[in-house]
Structures are given as C-alpha cells and as structure tokens.
Amino acid sequence: MLDTFLGFGVIFGAGFWLGRYKDIAKYEIHIGEQIVNQTIKAHLPSNQYHLLQNVTLPTADTMTTQIDHVLVSSYGIFVIETKHYAGLVFGSIDNAQWLQITKWDKRKFQNPLRQNYKHKKELELLLPEIDQKHIYSVVVFSGDAEFRTKMPENVIHARQMALYIRKFNKEILSKDDMVTALGRIQLMRMEESKETDQAHVKGLKARFNQ
Numbered sequence: 361m362l363d364t365f366l367g368f369g370v371i372f373g374a375g376f377w378l379g380r381y382k383d384i385a386k387y388e389i390h391i392g393e394q395i396v397n398q399t400i401k402a403h404l405p406s407n408q409y410h411l412l413q414n415v416t417l418p419t420a421d422t423m424t425t426q427i428d429h430v431l432v433s434s435y436g437i438f439v440i441e442t443k444h445y446a447g448l449v450f451g452s453i454d455n456a457q458w459l460q461i462t463k464w465d466k467r468k469f470q471n472p473l474r475q476n477y478k479h480k481k482e483l484e485l486l487l488p489e490i491d492q493k494h495i496y497s498v499v500v501f502s503g504d505a506e507f508r509t510k511m512p513e514n515v516i517h518a519r520q521m522a523l524y525i526r527k528f529n530k531e532i533l534s535k536d537d538m539v540t541a542l543g544r545i546q547l548m549r550m551e552e553s554k555e556t557d558q559a560h561v562k563g564l565k566a567r568f569n570q
Contacts, residue, residue: 392444392502393428395518400431403522409433410542416550417482424550427479432541434531436494439483440521441476443469445505452509460505472499473515486548487541494532498524 393413400411412430419425429440451458457468476497484492501507502518516524533541 392442395444395502396429396440396442396500396521399518399521400429404431404525409525410538412542412545412549415545417486417545417548418550419482420485425479425482427483430483430545431525432533432538432545434533434535434538435525435528436496436532437483437487437490437541438496438498438525439476439480440498440500441472441479443472443499443501443505444503445501446503447505448508449501449505450509451511453512473497473512483545486544490533490537490541496528 397411397413400409410432412432413428415427415430416424417427427439428442429438431438431440445460447460447462449458449460451471453471453473455471456474458471459466459468476499480495480497483495484490487495497514498521499515500518500521501516505517507515514524
C-alpha cells in the first residue's frame with residue numbers, strides 16, 4: 361500500500377510540475393510580449409508606427425500562423441517575434457534549433473528566424489501590393505538572455521529595438537499602402553480568444569508530429 365501511495369505521489373508531483381512549467385511558459389510569453397508592446401508605445405510615435413498585437417492568420421495549408429507584433433509604418437512593415445529568455449543563448453541563421461542554458465537546465469528551441477520567416481511569407485501573400493523587401497523580420501529577446509554566438513543584426517534585445525527600427529528612415533510606403541495593409545490584416549486576422557490560441561497550438565502539434 362505504501363508503494364501505491366508513493367506511486368500516486370510521484371504521478372501527482374510530476375503532473376503538478378508539468379502544469380507549473382506550462383503556466384510559467386505562458387507567463388513568460390505574455391510578459392515578453394508586453395515588454396515589447398510597451399517599448400514600442402514608449403519610443404515609437406503612434407502617429408507614425410501602427411501596432412497590431414497577437415495576429416493569428418489562416419494560411420493556405422488550412423493551418424494558422426501567429427505573429428506576436430506587426431508594426432506598420434511609412435518606413436516599412438516590421439514582423440516581430442518575441443522571446444523572453446534568460447541565461448545564455450547559442451544559435452545561428454543555419455541552425456534549425458538554438459540552445460538556451462541557465463543555471464537550472466538547458467533546452468533547445470526552434471530557430472526564431474525560421475519561425476518568423478513563416479510569418480513574413482504569410483504577410484507577403486496577404487499583401488502582394490507591398491514589395492517583399494519592405495517587409496522586415498525582427499527577432500526581439502525581452503529577457504536577460506546573453507548571446508554567446510554572433511547574431512544577425514535583426515536579432516536584438518528589447519532595449520535596442522526602437523533604435524534598430526529607426527534605422528529604417530526612408531519613407532517607402534504611402535498612406536494608401538499603410539491603410540490597405542492595416543485594413544487587410546484586420547479583416548483577415550482571427551478573433552483573439554482562448555479558442556483561437558488552442559486551435560493554433562493544436563495545428564502546430566499536428567504539423568511537427570507528422
């Protein structure tokens with residue numbers, strides 16, 4: 361009976377910590393996105409930079425893609441993927457996965473450049489009037505992560521984001537272009553809801569478990 365009790369204890373403990381880990385992961389995603397949102401609102405004028413958050417779009421393969429932030433301006437459209445990580449981060453453009461090492465553990469995660477490439481391509485399909493070279497991919501780390509390998513210039517910390525985006529200072533999109541882009545994204549995006557998020561996660565699991 362003691363063995364049975366201990367067995368239930370182990371199962372309960374494992375379930376508790378798994379649930380706890382998922383809660384922490386969701387919190388980190390949320391806090392990271394909020395840091396980026398606040399940074400944009402504080403340092404990039406809203407009359408020049410128009411922010412759309414948590415944009416879920418249907419894709420041609422009957423799946424969905426979920427973009428953390430889309431920033432529309434006369435200087436181009438910025439597709440921003442946010443990672444809220446601490447510790448040491450290792451990765452390169454060519455790696456399918458990057459590595460995070462903290463004092464507690466180490467784990468691999470999908471190359472965020474590849475992840476954001478999918479987001480960028482879906483926006484290009486949605487906005488054929490916009491030259492592809494004016495839709496920019498940006499990966500922002502909002503936590504205390506320290507890069508231990510050389511990163512491309514579009515992989516930055518949140519504190520560098522506004523300065524990086526301001527480097528694009530040539531007006532290339534007209535007001536009509538911007539209105540069209542914002543209107544079409546708003547028209548095609550799925551409703552922000554728990555159900556939308558769950559359907560997106562389910563689709564990701566189906567895609568990567570094939």
